[in-house]
Amino acid sequence: MCSLLSKLLCAVLLVIVLMTSATLGACQPPENYAAAANGATITGPQNASGSHGRPNCVIDGEVVDYGSHHGYAWAGLDVPTIITLARPAVIDTVEVILLDTSLRTFCYIVSVSADGEQWQQVADTSDKPVSGWRMHRFAPAEARYLRLDFTATSLSSASYHLVEVGAFHLGDSRRAGLLGQAWQHAHVQRHIAEAPLLAVAPAQAALRDPGLFGQLKSAPDNQPIHRDLSDGTQALFYRDKGAIIVAIDDDGNMSADDKGPDGVNDCLAVDMNADGRLDRTIDYSDTTGDGIADTMVQTYLYGSTWGNRPFMVAIRDLDTGPLSLWYLHNYGYWQRECQWQCDFAGDGYFVMFRRDSAQKRWIGQWENPFCFYDCDGDGLAEETVRISGNDTTILSARFSINADNDTTEDQLYDYDVGITCLGNVQLQQDVADTFTTRSGEETGQFLSWDNTRQAVREMDWSRALLIWDENDHNVAPRTPRHERWEGIINARYYRFPQEGGPHCGRLNKRYELDADFSGRMRLYYWPADGRVHLYGAEVGTLEVDFDYNGRTDMIIQYSDTDGDGFFDRREIEHRALRLAARNIVGPRIYCPPASDSPEPITIPYSYNEVAAFWPQALADRIADSGALLKALSEFADRAQMELSARPLDFYENATAEQFAYIERLRSSNEARRYYQDIAIEFAFVELIAHAEKGTDDEMATRLETARRLYDRGHLQRAVKALATTTTTP
Numbered sequence: 001m002c003s004l005l006s007k008l009l010c011a012v013l014l015v016i017v018l019m020t021s022a023t024l025g026a027c028q029p030p031e032n033y034a035a036a037a038n039g040a041t042i043t044g045p046q047n048a049s050g051s052h053g054r055p056n057c058v059i060d061g062e063v064v065d066y067g068s069h070h071g072y073a074w075a076g077l078d079v080p081t082i083i084t085l086a087r088p089a090v091i092d093t094v095e096v097i098l099l100d101t102s103l104r105t106f107c108y109i110v111s112v113s114a115d116g117e118q119w120q121q122v123a124d125t126s127d128k129p130v131s132g133w134r135m136h137r138f139a140p141a142e143a144r145y146l147r148l149d150f151t152a153t154s155l156s157s158a159s160y161h162l163v164e165v166g167a168f169h170l171g172d173s174r175r176a177g178l179l180g181q182a183w184q185h186a187h188v189q190r191h192i193a194e195a196p197l198l199a200v201a202p203a204q205a206a207l208r209d210p211g212l213f214g215q216l217k218s219a220p221d222n223q224p225i226h227r228d229l230s231d232g233t234q235a236l237f238y239r240d241k242g243a244i245i246v247a248i249d250d251d252g253n254m255s256a257d258d259k260g261p262d263g264v265n266d267c268l269a270v271d272m273n274a275d276g277r278l279d280r281t282i283d284y285s286d287t288t289g290d291g292i293a294d295t296m297v298q299t300y301l302y303g304s305t306w307g308n309r310p311f312m313v314a315i316r317d318l319d320t321g322p323l324s325l326w327y328l329h330n331y332g333y334w335q336r337e338c339q340w341q342c343d344f345a346g347d348g349y350f351v352m353f354r355r356d357s358a359q360k361r362w363i364g365q366w367e368n369p370f371c372f373y374d375c376d377g378d379g380l381a382e383e384t385v386r387i388s389g390n391d392t393t394i395l396s397a398r399f400s401i402n403a404d405n406d407t408t409e410d411q412l413y414d415y416d417v418g419i420t421c422l423g424n425v426q427l428q429q430d431v432a433d434t435f436t437t438r439s440g441e442e443t444g445q446f447l448s449w450d451n452t453r454q455a456v457r458e459m460d461w462s463r464a465l466l467i468w469d470e471n472d473h474n475v476a477p478r479t480p481r482h483e484r485w486e487g488i489i490n491a492r493y494y495r496f497p498q499e500g501g502p503h504c505g506r507l508n509k510r511y512e513l514d515a516d517f518s519g520r521m522r523l524y525y526w527p528a529d530g531r532v533h534l535y536g537a538e539v540g541t542l543e544v545d546f547d548y549n550g551r552t553d554m555i556i557q558y559s560d561t562d563g564d565g566f567f568d569r570r571e572i573e574h575r576a577l578r579l580a581a582r583n584i585v586g587p588r589i590y591c592p593p594a595s596d597s598p599e600p601i602t603i604p605y606s607y608n609e610v611a612a613f614w615p616q617a618l619a620d621r622i623a624d625s626g627a628l629l630k631a632l633s634e635f636a637d638r639a640q641m642e643l644s645a646r647p648l649d650f651y652e653n654a655t656a657e658q659f660a661y662i663e664r665l666r667s668s669n670e671a672r673r674y675y676q677d678i679a680i681e682f683a684f685v686e687l688i689a690h691a692e693k694g695t696d697d698e699m700a701t702r703l704e705t706a707r708r709l710y711d712r713g714h715l716q717r718a719v720k721a722l723a724t725t726t727t728t729p
Helices: 002-027 178-198 201-207 210-218 335-341 452-458 607-611 614-638 647-653 662-666 669-693 697-711 715-721
Strands: 041-043 073-076 081-098 106-113 120-124 133-153 159-168 225-228 234-240 243-249 266-271 280-285 295-300 311-317 348-356 361-373 383-390 393-401 417-426 463-468 510-514 522-526 531-534 539-544 554-559 569-574 582-585
Touching: 081 106, 081 178, 106 159, 120 133, 133 159, 133 178, 159 178, 178 201, 201 210, 201 234, 201 243, 201 266, 210 225, 210 234, 361 452, 383 452, 393 452, 463 531, 510 531, 554 669, 569 669, 607 614, 614 669, 614 697, 614 715, 647 662, 647 669, 662 669, 669 697, 697 715
Parallel strands: none
Antiparallel strands: 041 081, 073 159, 081 133, 081 159, 106 120, 106 133, 225 234, 234 243, 243 266, 266 280, 280 295, 295 311, 311 348, 348 361, 361 383, 383 393, 393 417, 417 463, 463 510, 510 539, 522 531, 539 554, 554 569, 569 582
């Protein structure tokens, strides 16, 4: 009997042991075959500067501790990431975590291989740029090698930034992998810590009610549910495009019958993932009492254009122009979908803030601020200034002006000239402003809208670059139908870097560099070429491509040979005609058209100062250039010569197939003047070359005389020189 009992006890114990073992085995986390801890190695990306000396971040297992300068590895798009597993393994899941601390997206292809030679593609994000955590499931495949080929990025540096990659066999599991679970848990914990930044605790508390949340999860879009919040305010809860929206009434005029917010003194608190956690607010305020919202504050905990981190944008509309505040797409600002319906015209500004977690405060970041000024009361902006820096350190300013105050084809923006300044300047208290958030917290300081223009002109910058939009076509490659609202964004010029993007290009734009800021953002008018120039600039360049084929037809180089701050030498190179460059020295006369001062005159950089003379100077130049072109054409007829290079013909007769926006250029006085200048230069070159081949010395003399007069800015006298009577300069 004892023997039988002993056997039964042993059998029961064996079953318990086996069941316990199976249960423990089932609870074991799946192996990450791509982890360095499991013997995996990697080639391709290198660690960011803040992680030098550590194991490669992509396979170190850390998915929480990363930032702008640490916790990730990077490489150019032409460098693949290849992870070699310690041994062959059957995998069906690859998890990828991409750096998401700021605005950046990536496209990539995931492939696996058993031998490192033959690759099987298992995932492709090429048609949908992504950021943050992504999990790719696929049919089980035997792999010894895992490869990521990045195909595109939103970064101008053409590089990718990888935080972590994992490879697993998850079978029928529907849960996120180990990396995803850790990443999501970190985001939940971060949300708990950062939720007070939104200052909508009563709305968040109401959303925790299971009954209300259950109603919202099953409700159709835009069917509001009215609730009184714990602080006495009223709110509407509703679904919209998958998100849960809480419209909080801040001025006490909401009723239970309202179908939606009135958009004035209302705050929209948004749960983008419909998971019960509010993650952003869009706060509208009427600060003037006219019944129209003039202030908009967007506060994001994560998932915005500016990355997966707390970020805030405050927008002030200071006029009643054609647009008001910002248009949002899916409760966020996305450049491509939103920019042309936002108010960047008239008087107003916006300023951006990032959350400094160490100091626990909002500090200015990037645009701090970006200002717009309506100088003549037409509801449109004639000046825009973009300040960029970090907290109270200002690193750059871009100041653009609509010099002739024109618009074409109903464009709200048409900036003609911009000056970009670089340096390291500290914000002064007497020109600083702050902003009070919904929670009552005061932000860090930023340059005030009222003081921005004058403060920029008075700051001690290290260098400045002028860009003049000679062909009146300041557009971005992705949106060529629209003139840029941001002003004129420079390309790299000599050692002056591109500031912002995308840049306006080098062709048909005039660049002038004041490398030591000796001119302090002042201008001057040079009658020699009828243009406004940057005082203090040592060099300048205008690259001409009149037919938009991407090839340079002519280059004009400017230089200040005596260091007095004024250009005194031009070198013109005709690449299209393959002729040697010609040099023009002087004249050293620098004053606006209405002045006969023998002394050089500099002009403050402002719309009012430039617009006081530039539109009329432009009109006079067009008239004089037209007369000179006519005289050159008649001269060619008398010489029985047909001019072969006719840039003005392209301007007047090109089709939309040759250049899609030629009609816009034809309606622009600036573009017409630009093409006239090119046509005159080309005509003189051809006529003089023709005369020098013949025996008519008198023809050659008159042509040379007329061109010398033209080079000195005496267009009317050049016309007379081309007539039958010879005129000396």
